[in-house]
Amino acid sequence: MATYDGAAFVEEQLRTILDQDGVDVRVVVSDDGSTDGTLGVVEAMDDPRIVVLPPLRSGSASANFLRLVRDADVAGATAVAFADQDDRWHRDRLARQLALIARHDVDAVSSSVTAFWTRADGSERTDYVGKSDPQTQLDFLLESAGPGCTFVLTAAAFTMVREVVRSHPLVDARVPHDWTVYAIARATGRRWRIDPEPTLDYRQHGGNVTGANRGLGAVLTRVRRLANGDYRSQCAAVARLAASLAQPPLQQRLERVAPLFERSDRGSRAALRRLAPELRREPSERRLLSIALALGLW
Template sequence: MGINNGKKVTVLMSTYNGERYLRQQIETILKQQGIQVQLLVRDDGSTDRTLSILNEYQDNTQLHYYSGPNLKTARSFMQLIFDSPKSDYYAFSDQDDVWNKNKINRAISLLEENDHSIPMLYAGNFKMTDKDLNPISGGQHFTTQKFANAIVYSCCTGCTMVMNKKLRDILRIHPIPKHLLMHDDWIHKVCLAIGGKVVFDSKPMMFYRQHGNNVDGGIHTINDKIQKVWNEKHQHSRIMSSQLSDLLKLYGEQMPKVNRELLQHALDFGKGSLVERMRLAFDPTYEIHENRNLNHEFRISLLMNYW
């Protein structure tokens, strides 16, 4: 991979009661090689020593932080996008992981192999670990790269993501959607919907720490998905189709015709009769072939009239 010395990268981090692992992650970000890095942190209402730790770095010109009301993870990260300074690239970071020193440099090198004029998003692999960074099984080994697949499931882990300025600027054109599952899910969908490109890197460049307090861990079995659908049916009915309706409303005019039609078809059949919902559930156009288990949540949701 090349050295991107001239590239400015802003890393966006939302913190909340992250005192245990925060300092270690900050250090791995500030020591990224081959780029000019700055870290922008938005604290989402911490009540532990997180702010004290951030204060320790306030004299470091690479780090800037501010506090805000508790928006929860997804909206806090989206707010960071609106508050971010001008840079060539933007990366997202959790408060408790550990990065390889060349993580961002590698991501930029892969992105720059593509057309610079379009929105682009990098997503990478990772090594799953326990709280002490001991390897454990599990992890993501691909990212959905077609819009039809993203309608079903945006398989894109936020803490690995890096986007170009083009995508960041587009995300700032419209307000944060009313229906928002997670920031990474939304950013991934927007990128593909408007004709952008998602680049996946199979080489793990970070330790993805699992410690019981993660907002969303990386292990998703079919039983996990069934339980998730069952729980969310009672809490957020039709959250998936509502978010996609927001996507169409906000970005429909920027979408290629084929993507608008794919999205409109899914929305129409998703709220149709049982027969129509089942036709959508097993439509090969939308099926994710890399990991067929990811289709199950979609099918269960449609069967239960939750999607």
């Protein structure tokens, strides 16, 4: 669990993790210099299953999670899950996801979520956020497998990801950590399943790093993101990393695709537009990408 100024929510979240049905849990926390008493809340729970790493200022949620990937003690674990500081896990989250890993013989799983907003009167509004559109061959070049807070990796898959994060020169901390993890897993041939059943309540508030992407505002944000050179450079970084990790024939294909993100000429945009059905899972996102490329916005 990566924390930063989450004192208002972190105890509730930790209790939903520690109260998981049918599994033994250890929680490793990395705090990114909170000033609101977050660590005090965590330590006051006084639970031996919670381990707090030595303080280290990472500067972003993604960098903080990558620090956890590098440094968290996971010895003896069957699987490793990622946790945000402000959600609420369903009590059967880990049992369900571990069963899916075993049933489908995959290396990692993620899931859809139930987004929720707390109104001024204390009541809640909820919305199902589906993330389980069928995976495509190259979706990992442009997106994660849904929110990272739903990820569960087998110990073997996590060890492989850890080795890459610790030592590979092309791992870029500017890329969201969940996207990096998904790309590493897919590029190296690991099998990943996205469950349509929500496994947690995904809290929405003003401090979300990544939210539920609902409404016109979210659409405009995605359009601006497509037009932003930072996102394209992140795609290029992911593609270069993935190409360096993949085996033939995927490796050769990624080596051809990666330079397309580094150029904005008409030919590169046309080539990416042809690849749009393979680059995004959700049909509406494919259309948005195709339009942005056709108009020269990306």
